[in-house]
Amino acid sequence: MEDLAAEAFGTAAGAELDTLVPTDRAAGTPTEHLACLFALAMGAAYDDISRLRINARHLSRYRPVSHDRVGHQEAL
Template sequence: MAERAGGRGFGGRSAAGRGGPGEFDGEPSAGLGEVREFGNRSPAGRAGAEELDRPVPAASLAGTPTRRLARFLARTSGEEYDAISRLWINARHLSRYRPVLRDRVAEQETAWRDRLEALIRDGVTTGEFGTDDPRATAIQILVVLDGLGVHANTATPQRPAAVLRMPVTTAERELGLPPGTLDHPTG
């Protein structure tokens, strides 16, 4: 997933990426049948804003940047998120042949990248995060998430804890945070 919205394209992103800012409390869900008719009228197409707001809520509604990032990382792991990653893999493949889908995938990737970058910029502004390039940091985190999304499609039944923690480790390292800072989403 070259740059799934900076990282997590169809492997955890919604199809649309539009809509008002809202707290993202629901769980990501999508069926493979939704990929077939991916577009503005599909269930996946309508789910965009909700799926974007769930892992990366709007700044004004969700607490400190550190807490929001910890929540994002917690919500982009596990079996439900792996299922969405599989949907994104399918959509990316199909987007090679369908211009409308290609545009939707690119739109969603941009929405995720921009939202995560904004969260990181908020953290830099408040002094919580230390990075000279919030965009590059967002992309690095999302690329790691993409890699884990692809890994969800493998027959590896058990992934080592260090591998599962890679997005958190990457974020903490790139943002100058002590190890463990992002382990507790409610903290």
């Protein structure tokens, strides 16, 4: 069950990052990229994933598989 939950988190968080973080970082400055990230992530569409990230971070303190997956997502 823990592996499944960690995989589900990784999939959801990865999809969010694909939407929020441009793969072509050559276009624009780091400040512009950060401003775009905040503008996109502050919308209601990301409230659920924000809650998921908070809960996953909390659970990762007690579950090794979740800890590894959350750590990987945070590094990205």
